[in-house]
Amino acid sequence: MATALLGERIKRKEDPRLIQGRGHYVDDIVLPGLLHLAFARSPHAHARIKSVDVTAAQAAPGVVAVYTGADLQGKVGMVPCAAGIEGLKVPEHPCLAVDEVRYVGEPVAVVVANSAYTARDAVEQVEVEYDPLPVVVDPEKALAPGAPRVHSKLADNVAFVAKLEGGDWKALEAEPGIKVIRQRLINQRLAPVAMETRGVVASYSPGEDLLTVWSSTQIPHILKTQLALMSGVEENHCRVIAPEVGGGFGSKLNVYGEEGVACYVSKALGRPVKWIESRRENLQATIHGRDQINDVEVYVRPDGKVAGLKCWIIADLGAYHQLLTPAIPTLTALMIVGAYHIPCVFVETKGVFTNKMATDAYRGAGRPEATYIIERVMDLVAAELNLDPVDVRMKNFPSPKDFPLALPTGVTYDSANYQRTLKKVLKAAGYTKLRKEQERLRKKGRYLGIGLSTYVEICAMGPSSRMPAGGWEFGSVRIEPTGKVTVLSGTSPHGQGEETTFAQIVASGFGIPYEDVTVLHGDTGVVPMGIGTFGSRTTAVGGTAIYLAVERLKKKMARIAAHKLGVKPGELEFKDGKVQTAGGEKAMRFLEVVAEAIFAKQLPPGVEPGLVEQCVFEPANFTFPFGAHLAVVEVDPDTGEVRLRNYYAVDDCGRVLNPMLVDGQIHGGLVQGIGQALWEEHVYDENGQLLTGTLMDYAVPRAHQFPWFETATTETPTRVNPLGAKGVGEAGTIGSTPAIVNAVVDALRPLGVRHIDMPLKPEKIWRVLRSASAA
Template identity: 60%
Template sequence: MAKNGKASSNGKAAHWVGKKLKRKEDPRLIQGISHYTDDFKMAGMLYCVLVRSPHAHAEIKAIRTDAARALPGVVAVFTGEDTSAVGGIPCAMQMPDLKVPRHPVLATGRVRYLGEPVAAIVAEDIYTASDAAELVEVDYEPLPVVIDMEKALSSDTPYVHDQFNSNQAFTHTLKNGDIEAAFKKADCIASQRMLNQRLAPIAMEPRAVIAEYLPGENRLTVWSSTQIPHLLKTQISVMVGLPETAVRVIAPEVGGGFGSKLNVYAEEGIVPWLAMKLGRLVKWNETRRENFLATIHGRDTINDVELALKKDGTILGMRARILADLGAYHQLLTPLIPQLTALMHAGCYRIPAIQIDIVGVFTNKMSTDAYRGAGRPEACYNVERIMDIGARELGMDPVEFRLKNFPQPKEFPYTTITGLTYDSAKYQESLKKALKLAGYDALRKRQKAGWKSGKYYGIGVSTYVEICAIGPSAATPAGGWESGTVRIEPTGKVTLLTGASPHGQGEETTFAQLIADELGIDPGDVNVIHGDTLAVPYGIGTFGSRGTAVGGTAAYLATQKLKAKMATLAAHLLGCKPADITIGRGRLSAKGGKKSISFGELVMSAYTARNIPAGFEPGMEATHFFEPSNFTFPFGTHIASVEVDAETGEVKIEKYVGVDDCGNVINPLIVDGQIHGGIAQGLGQAMWEEVIYNEDGQLITGSLMDYVIPKAHFFPEFTLDRTVTPSPVNPMGVKGVGEAGTIASTPCMVNAVCDALAPLGVRHIDMPLKPERVWKAIAAEQSGGMDPLPPELSSAAKRGTSAKAGKSSTRRRP
């Protein structure tokens, strides 16, 4: 495959790349014969249940475990005192002023969030273990709770961690350009405070861990539902104090992650420790309730965003102050996420000056960390909302406003004010394609007509850019490269060992497609192995839309090494120069095509090694560790059309259009699936999802009854199209697609609803846009009453003019 992915490097047209190949993963999944961690049942296996704190903040005065221990079938009960030698839960981030509290696997002395584990029960079966957990008595002395992240920074607040004398975990400022001058010379400053609510990732497979320790071999094997088996292996070895060579981590079938399994959790320290301590296999399964309590949450920021504008719509500068609720402890990447938010505040716009100030705050809640998009949806939301608000204040159409501020395609690679270098993009083409697909002009006409009959139609546009293929190692906390080992077996069948351990992304299929094209063989002959640290060379994992762009590229480059080796051997056997060898359709041919050797024969001769060139290394295996030179920056345009019932606040999503550009596409079916899923999660945030802790730190949304995961009938059919702008960062020209939908759709939806309600004076509504909240926003704009404006809206209430007359009028800043 050449740079644009249209042709293979041997000159033949690509055969498999670009095809909607059915997934190789699926037969085992649709028959229910695959194995997720919970599906393994081994002889002698014990079951672990954790006792968790019912308080958000309390002193542990005493723990009585006698009754639990006495229950027949209970093997052992341990508390934080027993596990004090187990290493703390790691945080991979280092920052100058970052406060890092010790994060024990079982709490000692004090609990700091609801659901923090305080004791571990091990029993012969799960029912007995659960019964025993009920028998553990813990005396707690409740402490004042820190819930509100703004109050947490005041002087008279209790502290989550007394030793820091503050709840401020870190500060981070990104500043470039003359921001003061930009705001001084602005004709108009659009400003808005926006909440990005706390979310729960809710992978359908809850987390699960099994551990087995064989003292004779000094071998600890841990099965875990994780996105990062190798990083986890390293961390487990540190936590339990074994040499890393004694630890094997297996990520079997993993039932979704969305960032929540890009982590190292308490249970991944406790369960291996229990297996070592007891000399028995131990399994722990997370319940959904525990998943809400003690698997990381996402988002949870308060954003004060300002945009300095010239009258003609030119952006002069952007400022944002962001408070990020980190929860009680840092998980693996907790402090990183808000920094990604800061980085992406340039969006897809030409912004000459910027200042982003972030404060990370400790509260008595579960940690926040990477959830699909991980900092970028927050940035995109701020940017795309403030663009709409700015356009409205100037009386400009949001599309016209965006087009005015996009960099031109010829300016790429484009260096942003935040210091990133965007690889390639055609924002204008994407926007225009989406407008056409959505029927934008007709939607605007209908909107105006609707005002006369009391119908509130809204059109939301979001033009996004995301940072993917994470990433160059210099910019990542734990290595941003990925490994790929391609082994052509003596029979000509191919094994790929990829470090990018997937959890639903279909890498077994896409990676097989790209290798099949390179070697001129069938994807069915390529077996992709992942998720076993004993089999696969060290790798980083699947997250940050990096699987194909980094992991796929590693596989691609390892394949290139083998192709060179095969050409050397083929040239030797056929009596020509290696440069004259072409590979394709199961054969290696000399120039002219008269002499050739089958793929299988050639490979076998590399293993039999009886007739090889001098110095030729037998076998047919190559490994490549790919270090990307830059991130990739997929982009696109999403448009939503909605109708809002002004009497009930109910929002109906009528149409949803996405035009995405993820560079070259290996499997269109899988790419579309990724975008659909992303949109669904983004709309979930915009419309329904919200993790709510009450003032006592109790989780109000602790089940799937209270926390709304979107269902099938919540959505219209999404209409997708794409543009293709290859990335120059990797030889396949691919960018990444896993998070695009989540990043684009949230502001798109809120823009649509605010657009619908603009005639009623509504400027902004915080997510999720539940009917009650929408209705209240409308009611608040009515003069003391609850009824929305009568349908015969005066012309002054229409878009643009209302912006000048109403409360969202243009304001000068000193």
């Protein structure tokens, strides 16, 4: 029963239930009288709905009701978009399509039946007559004059154009000797593929006028507000519960039409309903990630100093806005200079509608794209000037003394020492030796590649001034009469392990056993307010709220104890289950102070009974974690297959509260980032049909594809929050993708290869090898 201290490797509180199959995910929720939903979806990428005939489906045995888009019109609100971008076009986005469908998989009708099996059967009996319309899949073609329009009410397919500019471009462009390097970089569309698909149970009780919703979501509080608005049930009659959530990666940082439909149906029928997404639906109709075309121009001096960067971003938004769809590519612009002091920046971001599922936040959300751009740029510069990629990076890093560092992109980096992480990763990998080995192997016709990525990311989202709908977080701490501590958090962790981290914060603050702390989250009926879990914010923002609530409670308890002990509150410390003076001469047991506070017999004047404090923490800035990754790959000259031989990662996420959990976040992030570089790609054909519609086609990485990751950390605390923690949920994904691509391009450098677009499928590399040998 040792007191858990911050920074220790503590086993997770979450695990006992999960390793025994006793956690409850949405599909594990069963209510009396439960009905099941199944959606009829569009097989067309773009079509007018001529008619929907539900007679047969309605008559099928076990079917309770069938609703179409027309049935729901005016009764359920639109799928919301929270992004605030000047001039943004926001097309109507009904929960069920009404006149037109705009992507394959768009829901058209819903069947309500007494079992999931009958609902599934009846979906096939919903007869929809479509009149196909011209389809636009390629965002560049969507920009062309006369292109088919995704939304006929809009003048064109441009949802928004945003510009970001900083620095003295005139002077730079006139500078003698400046070299301009141009490259197009494509960041392909991905599927988030949380292992648990989406799911929702909605239960409306007419007597109480109470709507309770269990949803596999990362944002229960935001979802509650939005479902109240969509369903017309007053918000103070709505409760959203996020039970166990089987992964999100941003895909559940959203409000989906199916959730609105479930609420409507439950209210209309007065019975609870359940919808569990199939994997095929998940690949079609849960948000996708990335999908940008980036044209860059790098202005570099002969010594390798990058003086300016221009980038034109075409962001493929898909057919509709989901919650944050248009906001994601603007994060790319914000982080485009990466870990480098680049004085001149210009970014134009164009958000474009196409006949595809919406893109939105997927692990990293805009920053992997930025990091990919700038880290490829550094290697392009190195190749162009025949410099070592290490030297180019070192030359362009700001000094650790420059922080906080205001950038031309309009953000201020909090703290960093980029040189230290890079040096550490080079040492871990034996960089000089690796380069020698590479030379040796090249002589034998073998292609070994070494790739670097020295990323910086923006997280701990974030100050409310820069967020669409609040960037604060809520935490409260309550001490029960038995001395057990109940913590409420407005975050909604779903695998990150904050039930553990938060308990560590609380236990170490009070000097009590870690086992005495329980963390509750993900239930708007229990936690009064909250934002949620995304943007690597849970510990840095949500944890801080809890830390500050603990500090407030400690102050109160110290006052009470001081009153009793006849000392000053400032003389007391919380240690080993006691509240005591420094030497321990005067002490009360923690539980005694709790009893004093709650039974309130002799409280100091002006002190309220009870021990409960809350805090809504508003961070003054984002945080900017960083790191240096190094990948070693070997390319098979016969087939173009890439083997990842070694991977080294040194990450700095500020103060580490639980190294085991930090490692876990990094590992998982690496696999997702490497997956993008090598295998993953969500592909539509020119008719807007999804070619990667099952896990037989979409390649989710597997265990045997990876070497043992060598990971380490450095700790550069932030001053943005008192914990000094920055956030680590996305770092691995953000850092790893360019390291792999840089490594493969490095391997093929003797062949004159300068760039290959992701994913680095063997065929692409084989073609490069073949044309090189032909030349």
